Amino acid sequence: MLPFPPYNPPQPLQTVLGVTHGAYCMEEFVLKSSQEQYLDWLCTAPSEREPSTKLKFAETIGVNVKTLRRWEAKPTFRAEWEKRVETIQGSPERTQRLLDSLYAKALDGDTKAASLYLQATNRMSPPTIEVNSKQSSRELTDAELDALIAASAANEKNVRQFKVI
Numbered sequence: 001m002l003p004f005p006p007y008n009p010p011q012p013l014q015t016v017l018g019v020t021h022g023a024y025c026m027e028e029f030v031l032k033s034s035q036e037q038y039l040d041w042l043c044t045a046p047s048e049r050e051p052s053t054k055l056k057f058a059e060t061i062g063v064n065v066k067t068l069r070r071w072e073a074k075p076t077f078r079a080e081w082e083k084r085v086e087t088i089q090g091s092p093e094r095t096q097r098l099l100d101s102l103y104a105k106a107l108d109g110d111t112k113a114a115s116l117y118l119q120a121t122n123r124m125s126p127p128t129i130e131v132n133s134k135q136s137s138r139e140l141t142d143a144e145l146d147a148l149i150a151a152s153a154a155n156e157k158n159v160r161q162f163k164v165i
Helices: 033-042 054-061 065-073 075-089 092-107 111-120 142-160
Strands: 014-016 019-021
Touching: 033 054, 033 065, 033 075, 054 065, 065 075, 092 111
Parallel strands: none
Antiparallel strands: 014 019
16 A cells, blocks of 8 residues: 555546636636726726616627626626726826816815815814813813803804815
8 A cells, every 4th residue: 555645637627618617727817808898897987988888888798797797706807806996096197187176166166176175185174272271171160161162163263264266
């Protein structure tokens, strides 16, 4: 009897209904050109997609829309999709275009866009109020507490009276 098990060579790859099975199956790890096309389509802004719907895209590349959903569920496809989305979201060019758009709308009088632009550029943050007191708030008299609140309110009113030019 041998001290180790006999060598069993790997089984040949078998293709059953278009899916390759076997010890060295690489199909699950390599995206097809149609899957790459689908990823490109998914990573395009919805308003710029051509064709505009998933169903029409599936018809364009000659697959059923259920195939697209199966691709989306595969770990290799999802990993590539997430990688591409992260690249797009982290793009400085894309961020700059968005900030430019907000800025243009703010100049046209859109106060929400102005607020978002100022927040995004860290130009509008709540003011920091530093209160130095040797007493705890419980030890303050009503008059002292009212004076602190009034000073804080006056400061906030001054901050809010800015104009977007």
